[in-house]
Structure formats: C-alpha cells, structure tokens
Amino acid sequence: MRTPLLAGNWKMHKTPSEARVWFAEFLEANPTLQSGGQAAVEVALLPSFPLVPVAAEQLAGSGVAWGAQDVSAHTFGAYTGEVAAEQLADLGCRYVVVGHSERRAYWNESDALVAAKARRAMEAGLVPILCVGERLEEREAGRAVSFTLEQLAGSLEGVGLETGEELVIAYEPVWAIGTGKTASADDAQAMAAAIRGFLAERYGESVAGRTRILYGGSMKPANTTEILAGPDVDGGLVGGASLEVASFSAMVEAAG
Numbered sequence: 582m583r584t585p586l587l588a589g590n591w592k593m594h595k596t597p598s599e600a601r602v603w604f605a606e607f608l609e610a611n612p613t614l615q616s617g618g619q620a621a622v623e624v625a626l627l628p629s630f631p632l633v634p635v636a637a638e639q640l641a642g643s644g645v646a647w648g649a650q651d652v653s654a655h656t657f658g659a660y661t662g663e664v665a666a667e668q669l670a671d672l673g674c675r676y677v678v679v680g681h682s683e684r685r686a687y688w689n690e691s692d693a694l695v696a697a698k699a700r701r702a703m704e705a706g707l708v709p710i711l712c713v714g715e716r717l718e719e720r721e722a723g724r725a726v727s728f729t730l731e732q733l734a735g736s737l738e739g740v741g742l743e744t745g746e747e748l749v750i751a752y753e754p755v756w757a758i759g760t761g762k763t764a765s766a767d768d769a770q771a772m773a774a775a776i777r778g779f780l781a782e783r784y785g786e787s788v789a790g791r792t793r794i795l796y797g798g799s800m801k802p803a804n805t806t807e808i809l810a811g812p813d814v815d816g817g818l819v820g821g822a823s824l825e826v827a828s829f830s831a832m833v834e835a836a837g
C-alpha cells in the first residue's frame with residue numbers, strides 16, 4: 582500500500598520568524614501530527630533554504646517531514662550559491678523537489694540537469710520529488726501525455742530504482758500552477774496511470790507499484806478529496822494553499 586503524501590511547497594514565501602510561528606500553529610492545529618508514528622497520510626513541508634533549519638528544529642520528533650525545493654547536481658566544491666544534498670540531509674531533510682516547472686522555465690533547467698539532481702539527492706539519502714507536466718500548448722495539441730512521459734524519461738536518465746531507492750513523482754500541469762485552474766480529477770488520474778505504466782515498463786511492476794505519484798496545481802481544501810480519489814493519485818504537491826495553517830490543515834484532514 583502506498584501511504585498518500587501531502588507536501589507543501591512554500592516556494593519563496595515567509596521569513597524564518599514567520600515559519601517558526603507557522604510550524605507551532607500547524608502542530609497545535611493537528612494534534613495527531615505532534616508525535617511521529619503511522620498516520621493515514623504523510624505530511625511534508627518544503628520551505629526555502631533559510632527556513633530549513635527552523636523546520637528541522639521545530640518539526641523534529643513530530644509526524645511532519647521536511648525538505649527543500651532544489652538541490653545542486655554537484656557534490657561539495659566551488660559552486661557559489663549552490664546547496665549540496667549532504668547539507669540538506671544533515672538538516673534532517675527527507676525530501677527535495679527537483680525539476681519544478683518554475684525552475685525549468687526561469688532557470689532553463691534541462692531534463693539532463695534534473696536527472697543529475699535526482700541522482701545526487703538519492704546518493705545523499707534524500708527522496709527526490711521529481712516534477713513533470715505539460716504546458717497549455719501541449720495539452721491543447723493533444724500531446725499532454727506524450728510530452729509528460731518524454732520529459733519524465735529524460736528526467737530519469739541514469740536514475741536507478743531497482744534496488745529499493747525511493748522516488749516520488751509529481752504531475753504538475755504548468756497551466757494549473759497558481760492559476761486557480763485544476764486538472765479534472767479524471768485527467769489527473771489518467772496522467773498518473775500513464776506515468777505508472779511508464780514506470781512499469783522501465784523499472785518493472787514492483788517499482789511502479791510502490792512509487793507515489795502526486796498531483797499539483799491549484800489544489801485547495803475544496804478539491805482535495807476529489808483529486809485524491811483517483812487510484813493512481815497518491816497525494817498532492819500544494820503551493821498557495823499550503824501557506825495558511827487553516828487551509829493546509831483542512832487538506833491534511835481531507836487526505837487522511
């Protein structure tokens with residue numbers, strides 16, 4: 582069984598002081614997450630780098646995991662401005678996002694770079710949350726599935742999963758991010774099923790069966806239950822709605 586994962590991608594929002602208050606209020610609002618243990622839904626928060634030590638301090642021992650939004654493809658070295666996977670692992674990060682569409686679009690990250698980041702993260706013991714998804718032009722041209730699977734294939738180049746390595750895939754149609762438009766639950770399920778089929782072909786049934794596939798793009802409390810109902814949709818990667826304690830808590834409740 583795949584435990585659903587609800588991960589909040591805070592993007593470039595909040596100061597460390599604001600994060601401190603947010604984490605405390607979130608744990609207070611979700612008593613079942615105050616201590617670790619088996620939960621119906623796994624919850625993770627992915628703040629920007631300066632907030633990660635705050636998460637590590639305040640979420641340690643709770644049922645909430647934390648991580649980051651990007652990682653360097655390099656190991657330690659002369660790479661000004663980069664953050665190494667080992668630095669994140671040392672701060673207790675469990676997850677790191679790689680290949681978010683904002684990084685692909687604004688920093689021209691290629692599939693090859695995303696794959697290198699995923700490999701580096703896994704070497705350091707982090708679980709990559711690898712993002713893929715089509716733009717409106719591909720969807721309107723009827724190429725959403727072929728585009729997304731091609732992007733996934735390129736972003737998994739050299740990524741081995743056959744010996745128990747863990748990976749999460751997030752399907753985030755670019756046209757649904759921050760726009761208030763969500764993919765229909767049927768479209769989200771259809772894409773998740775296509776991605777699982779691709780994984781089965783490339784890595785075998787066992788990897789395909791255990792890999793969690795999330796949906797992301799304008800998820801909010803009102804659409805969480807419907808989107809997560811798809812049998813291949815194993816959770817969500819939530820942007821805007823993860824910034825408020827009340828809305829993210831309502832989504833945790835709906836996902837549980």
Ligand SMILES: O=C(CO)COP(=O)(O)O
Pocket residue numbers: 590681753757758759760761797798799800818819820821822
């Ligand atoms: O990009 C996203 C999560 O990574 C989705 O963002 P929104 O939920 O704000 O649309």
